[in-house]
Amino acid sequence: MADxxxxxxxxxxxxxxxxxxxxxxxxxxxxALSMRKLGAALGVEAMTLYNYVPNKDALLDGLVDRVMEIAxxxxxxxxxxxxxxxxxxxxxxxxxALLAHPGxxxxxxxxxxxxxxxxxxxxxxxxxxxAAGVPLxxxxxxxxxxxxxxxxxTLAEAGQxxxxxxxxxxxxxxxxxLDPAEFPNLTEIIATRAGLDFDHRFTExxxxxxxxxxALDQ
Amino acid sequence: MADxxxxxxxxxxxxxxxxxxxxxxxxxxxxALSMRKLGAALGVEAMTLYNYVPNKDALLDGLVDRVMEIAxxxxxxxxxxxxxxxxxxxxxxxxxALLAHPGxxxxxxxxxxxxxxxxxxxxxxxxxxxAAGVPLxxxxxxxxxxxxxxxxxTLAEAGQxxxxxxxxxxxxxxxxxLDPAEFPNLTEIIATRAGLDFDHRFTExxxxxxxxxxALDQ
DNA sequence: GCTCCATTCTTACGGTGTAAGTTTCTGCTA
DNA sequence: TAGCAGAAACTTACACCGTAAGAATGGAGC
Numbered sequence: 273m274a275d276x277x278x279x280x281x282x283x284x285x286x287x288x289x290x291x292x293x294x295x296x297x298x299x300x301x302x303x304a305l306s307m308r309k310l311g312a313a314l315g316v317e318a319m320t321l322y323n324y325v326p327n328k329d330a331l332l333d334g335l336v337d338r339v340m341e342i343a344x345x346x347x348x349x350x351x352x353x354x355x356x357x358x359x360x361x362x363x364x365x366x367x368x369a370l371l372a373h374p375g376x377x378x379x380x381x382x383x384x385x386x387x388x389x390x391x392x393x394x395x396x397x398x399x400x401x402x403a404a405g406v407p408l409x410x411x412x413x414x415x416x417x418x419x420x421x422x423x424x425x426t427l428a429e430a431g432q433x434x435x436x437x438x439x440x441x442x443x444x445x446x447x448x449x450l451d452p453a454e455f456p457n458l459t460e461i462i463a464t465r466a467g468l469d470f471d472h473r474f475t476e477x478x479x480x481x482x483x484x485x486x487a488l489d490q
Numbered sequence: 491m492a493d494x495x496x497x498x499x500x501x502x503x504x505x506x507x508x509x510x511x512x513x514x515x516x517x518x519x520x521x522a523l524s525m526r527k528l529g530a531a532l533g534v535e536a537m538t539l540y541n542y543v544p545n546k547d548a549l550l551d552g553l554v555d556r557v558m559e560i561a562x563x564x565x566x567x568x569x570x571x572x573x574x575x576x577x578x579x580x581x582x583x584x585x586x587a588l589l590a591h592p593g594x595x596x597x598x599x600x601x602x603x604x605x606x607x608x609x610x611x612x613x614x615x616x617x618x619x620x621a622a623g624v625p626l627x628x629x630x631x632x633x634x635x636x637x638x639x640x641x642x643x644t645l646a647e648a649g650q651x652x653x654x655x656x657x658x659x660x661x662x663x664x665x666x667x668l669d670p671a672e673f674p675n676l677t678e679i680i681a682t683r684a685g686l687d688f689d690h691r692f693t694e695x696x697x698x699x700x701x702x703x704x705a706l707d708q
Numbered sequence: 709g710c711t712c713c714a715t716t717c718t719t720a721c722g723g724t725g726t727a728a729g730t731t732t733c734t735g736c737t738a
Numbered sequence: 739t740a741g742c743a744g745a746a747a748c749t750t751a752c753a754c755c756g757t758a759a760g761a762a763t764g765g766a767g768c
Contacts, residue, residue, distance in 0.1 A: 284715090306755060319757075320716055328756065381599045381645045384660045391673060398675035408675060412685025416646065417639075417695045424642020427599045428634065442602045455609060457616035457626060467630025477635045480702030481695065502746085524724060537726075538747055546725065710768080717762070724755065731748070738741085 284314065286324045290334050297335065297375030305375075336379050337387035343369035344393045350400035356482045358400065359418055363478045366422045374430040381423050406489050414485045421477065429470045502532060504542045508552050515553065515593030523593075554597050555605035561587035562611045568618035574700045576618065577636055581696045584640045592648040599641050624707050632703050639695065647688045 292314050297305055307318040307328060314321075325331045343366040350358040370377050394415060401411035432442045444462065452459045461467055510532050515523055525536040525546060532539075543549045561584040568576040588595050612633060619629035650660045662680065670677045679685050 307757080308755075317717055318755095319718085322757075323715070378596060378600050381642065382596050382649060384646075384649050386661060386664060391668075391676065395673045395676055398679075402675065407684075408678060408682075409684030411675075412679055413691045413694065416685070417643070417691060420642040420646045421635075421639045421695075422642070424599065424638040424640070424645070425635070427642070428602070428638045431600060431602050443604060446604060450609075455613045457620065457629075458609065458613055460626060461616075461630055464627075466625075466627030467634070473631045473635060476631065477639075477699065480699055484698030484702055525726080526724080535748055536724095537749085540726075541746065712766090712768105713764100714766100715762105715764080717760105719758105719760085721758085722756100725753095727750105727752085729748105729750080731746100733746080734744090736741100736743085738739100 284316065284320070284324060289314070289321060289324045289331070290338055293331055294335055294338060294373060294376070298373055302375050302378060332379050333383055335376050336383050336385060337390070339369050339373050339376050339380065340366075340385050340387065341389050342372075344389060347393070350396065353404045355397075355401045355404050355406070356486055359397070359414065360478060360482055362397075363418050363422050364475075366419070367426050367474060370423070370426045371430065377423075377427055377430050381427055410485070410489065414482075417481060417485075418478065421481065422474075425470075425474055425477070429474075432470075502534065502538070502542060507532070507539060507542045508549070508556055511549055512553055512556060512591060512594070516591055520593050520596060550597050551601055553594050554601050554603055555608065557587050557591050557594050557598065558584075558603050558605065559607050560590075562607060565611070568614065571622045573615075573619045573622050573624070574704055577615070577632065578696060578700055580615075581636050581640050582693075584637070585644050585692060588641070588644045589648065595641075595645055595648050599645055628703070628707065632700075635699060635703075636696065639699065640692075643688075643692055643695070647692075650688075 289310075293305065293310055296310055296313055300309075307321055311318040311321055321331075325334070343362075347362060347365065348358070370380060397415050398408065398411050401414070402408055406414070432444075443458075447459075447462045450459050450462070467473075507528075511523065511528055514528055514531055518527075525539055529536040529539055539549075543552070561580070565580060565583065566576070588598060615633050616626065616629050619632070620626055624632070650662075661676075665677075665680045668677055668680070685691075
């Protein structure tokens, strides 16, 4: 970044700040994200960012909303009466978006998502499911169960990623400390990789949930 | 805490430090937990804690393990061939333990749990399910799906709790900003509470998952 | 050229985790 | 009982954090 004189515009915008924050998060991880470093990445002092964001917490909230928007984008309108494939597609898109930006994952679990975009999407879901004969309360249950499961499962998935920045070693990393006599099944799992396929596990669980809920109403 | 002279024993132990940390977390929340304040709660300087814990991250990891132990404690050994009720009980106990210590919830989602106690419990699960005819890979899938769903769902539940310390308002808190014309279904949900019963939602989803998996093998 | 104002920078404060070094007390041995 | 070794606690220090308050600068409109 070429040096500017004090007061010269850096050409920032709320958009640009969020973009840079998401990029920084993807590149360096959540603990490394500070206002000073984000400012430096934009060629600006930390306090300058406060012209675009009230505080750091709001910045993090915005990042979650942004990733949710990515997950929602491109979802087709649920016109047909069959809501199951639509929700299934949403679940897989949400997982993909979270895995693409694993830095926001811990935030996504903690912060309620109530951006206008998210509310609009929820409303569309509910309307479509209701039109298909699902009671409103149950529709809300399905939406929330799918969303919370996806976040929980993807949190675990990202945490197991080889190179994650957590402090505790994951199962693979402590495979050699595992006494095969005391833990025969766990050692077999590590050796054969049976039950460690996240793609398969997620797909199957979502299908079970959707089939189960679909069977409840009719 | 009566003042001691330098060097006098405060009677600390690893146990006591973790106990105090969990208590502090329950009382003041995760962002408020610092080494200095935890030390003060124990009548001791911050650096003293480093005699019992290598660093703060290890302290947090230990807290997650401790809550998991609470969840596991009292679980009966799965002797009968029917593994479904046992896993169901585990899910509900895990949720209860997490809700009792909501401060550790964000940590539970992020950090892989590989304490010896947790590994022993997993091993018991797998052995029992296998004895009942479930293939090993599927048994692992069931265990992980139940655990990740429980964490994800309970994260959302604790986040919606009135008085949570998050920054974004939850759905109820922004009910009045919601335009009934644009969001008829969401407003109806808030008014009737349909689909907002966490107990019911969790119980039903767990039952659907267990029934679905049970139907796969046999 | 002058004024106004948005934008940016500077400075400062109280807080954080933790490395390094110092002091004090306790319990053992002689 | 005296002396000493090691454990336990404290002190100091450093680099970093979020952010409040105010000063400095640049460009836009007159």
